[in-house]
Amino acid sequence: MDTPQKEFEMKCFIDDIDRLCYAVHTVEENHFNIPWKLKIQQIDGCLSIYLVCLKENQSDHWEMKTEVTVQVLSKDGTSQAMKIYCRYENMDNPYREVFNRFGWFDFMTWDRLENDYAVDGKVTIQANVRILEMVGFEKENLKNFDESVKEFSDIVLIVGDRKFYTSKLFLGFQSSYFKSLLLGDFAESKQSEVVLKDINPDDFQNFLELIHAESPIDDNTIEGILHLSVLYDSPIAIKRCEEFLVEKSKKTLKVKLQMSARYNLKVLKEKCMSEIKSIDDIRSLVSDNIDEMDSSLTKELFKKCIVLTAFTSSAMDTSQKEFEIKFFIDDIDRLVEGIEHTVEENHFNIPWKLEIRRTDDFLSLHLACLRENHIDDWEVKTETTLEVLSKNGTSQTINEICRYGNEKNPDPEIYHCFGWSEFMKWDMLKDDLAVDGEVVIQAKSRIIEMVGFKKENLMNFDESMKEFSDIVMIVGERMFYTSKLFLGFQSSYFKSLLLGDFAESKQSEVVLKDINPDDFQNFLELIHAESPIDDNTIEGILQLAVLYDSPIAIKRCEEFLVKISEKTLKVKLELSTRYNLKVLKEKCISEINSIDDLRSVVSDELDPSISNALLQKFLHLC
Incomplete structure (x- = not known):
């Protein structure tokens, strides 16, 4: 469905x-x-x-x-x-x-x-x-910010006829606007109540839910939330809004493109442009009065027209670790001997550069990996195809297996750049492929293996965040600067530990023992509305989410396992019983459609709580 x-x-x-x-x-x-x-x-x-x-x-x-x-x-x-x-x-x-x-x-x-x-x-x-x-169906609140959460708040924001109880430190952490207003030299920083004028209270409710890691975004709420996210300069809220528009929204391409220009959403704009496959698509996007369109959009659409009238777009399987870098040349005579033309793009958190030049009457093409030479060893193994595409349908292609890595690596097969200094003769390019001086040059790469790439932090909790914190959590050798009120709001464990009668509530530093610092980093990122969950991090995050009794973190982990995770059915079923994830358990049971499926999930550690369900399933299938 x-x-x-x-x-x-x-x-x-x-x-x-x-x-x-x-x-x-x-x-x-x-x-x-x-x-x-x-x-x-x-x-x-x-x-x-x-x-x-x-x-x-x-x-x-x-x-x-x-x-x-x-x-x-x-x-x-x-x-x-x-x-x-x-x-x-x-x-x-x-x-x-x-x-x-x-x-x-x-x-x-x-x-x-x-x-x-x-x-x-x-x-x-x-x-x-x-x-x-x-x-007549009003959206139900996903999280309350009324007087019931007063104990977790130190500021009341009045929007219309509603009051929102929240935390100055957390708002300042999420928004430069609130950092200046509530933590700076403005009079509001001394007040216990602050009025926000000309704001829709429902939009503000949704905005607060979003930065508190809930998921209030849908096609009805997105524009109001995005407006406030930009108004208050909240990077994580803008990011979540853009992700929704890119991945889930059913709004028309025209509306999405207009929003990408209005709010400077670069990823959304690139996604919209990539979905334009014909001149008719472009016609459908142009307003009746083209002068009213954003100038940056008309420029991009014009470029797209040029490319579409010259070449048919080539498709790539974006679900795999593949990427494409393309360069349109409208006059090959501009490639002067020895002068390099480059296109730089970032794919899978790695910077790449396509290098094009004319050397000794040859077309020279190279794809370089610009990742810095760290002390740690790293390597990216790729299958790379370099192509010259003509408007008349002809092309020349060369394919190679490449091993990019640290330049200090003694392995003679590892380089930072691969390609061909003599990809083709210049005369052949000019006579056989260029049409009116135009060609497209592209690099397609499929990443086969990545070694030495650690997950980069999505959010910092180091000393640079000290001004937004009132507690330091020490996990292993790392220190995490954060907020007692926010942790208490998200977790009953931290509510008791930091806001109750324990000695830790009076301390400025608290040690958490037997916790993996990377897991704790990911847990903090998750409750701060980032998206650190993948099949490598999910189990560590889920363990802490349950340990610290954080409903929103548990909910986000379960949503990932239900909708996105590629883990086996057996592993998912074990996680559902270990952490009492009812929705995941139901989903796993529903995916058992044969006796072979049943055999695949049976183990010595099978939780008794699902035995009845599996037995019923077995009887139904027989």
């Missing part, structure tokens, strides 16, 4: 349909903060199926338009499906077509169910729901 849209699925496996003759079978689930019930029973010789919306009848008006498809699925592959458009709404609404449940009293006859669909009495009944419109 396409989860970025407002769609959901409810499924019920019935292992003996005869049970429906004397009992109602129901499945209740919550989707998009709305409770739903799938109700199944036998009535008067028919199979009856209804989908019920359990939202309470409040005084405020609410309405939801949906497209509901109900299916009966047989083990042998046969199925029957029926679709209906439904309007769920307050039950006291006077309109006759509004109800709290929709379905079919006589979805099919019972005889047909028994004879044509049930196999050994077993069937699956499923409802697929697409929400078309929601009216």
Whole structure:
């Protein structure tokens, strides 16, 4: 199911349909903060199926338009499906077509169910729901900043008619605007309450949630959050907004491109430009009055027009560690003998340079790795292809396996630069490939192996952050400068340790024993709204998230394991039981679709809590 849209699925496996003759079978689930019930029973010789919306009848008006498809699925592959458009709404609404449940009293006859669909009495009944419109549904807060969190705050920000209780140090840490306002020489730095004018309180709620590591961004909230992120100069909030627009947003390409220019979002702009594949795409992006467009955009679109009319864009598999550096030359005569033309780009946190020059009547091409020569040994092994592409469709390509590394490395096969001083004769370039003096030169690299690359910190907690801290956590040989209020807000462990009656609450430095400092760095980055989680760091972060009882960190770890992680099903299932991750456990169970899958997750350390679920799954599959 396409989860970025407002769609959901409810499924019920019935292992003996005869049970429906004397009992109602129901499945209740919550989707998009709305409770739903799938109700199944036998009535008067028919199979009856209804989908019920359990939202309470409040005084405020609410309405939801949906497209509901109900299916009966047989083990042998046969199925029957029926679709209906439904309007769920307050039950006291006077309109006759509004109800709290929709379905079919006589979805099919019972005889047909028994004879044509049930196999050994077993069937699956499923409802697929697409929400078309929601009216009167306000977004629920993901985190409270009201008086209930007063103990964690030292400042109250008044926005409209609402008060937000928060921390000066944390706001200053996240935003240069609040650093100046609340920690500088302004009068507000001495006040316990500060009024923020001309700000939408819902946007401010979402902004605070975002910098406190929640995920309030969707296509409805993004523009308000991004506006405040830029206004308050909050790098992490801007980064999270840009990531959403690049990876998840369903907004049109035109809107995204306009936002990239308005808020100077370079990654988003590059992504939008990469999605432009034709002149018609460009036409769709140009406003009726082109003079009203951002000048930087019109310049980029013009460049894209030139490239599109000259060449067809080549595709790369961006899901792997591959990258492409491309250079468009509109007049090869500009490549004067001995003068180097270069393109520098950063890929996978490594700087690269494509070097192009004319030398002794040859075209010379090289790809250089600009990573600094650290004391530590490092190496990048690549498969690199250098190409000259002509507007007429012809090309010349040379491929080589390259080993980039520290120049001090004694291995004679390791260099910082690979390529060919005599890639092709200049006459051949001019006569056979250049059309009106134009060619494209590109380097494509596939990274085969990386050695000696440690994860770079996404956020600093060293002495440079001292002005934003009131506590130093000592982990191993490293010191982490942070805030007691913020740690207490994020973790019940630190609330007791640093804000309670323990001796540590009076200390300026606290030692945390038996903790890996890299894991603690990653944990701090996560609760400060960064994204340090990958398949290498997840277990260390999750261990600390549970140890310190940090709900938001646990939630973010579980989301990663459910949606992104490439760890095996067996490992994920073990983590779900070890750390009591219910959503992950359900996801793992749902992915077991064969006896072989079941065998793959069985181990001597299998947690008893999932034995019942696995047994049920086994019986269903047999």
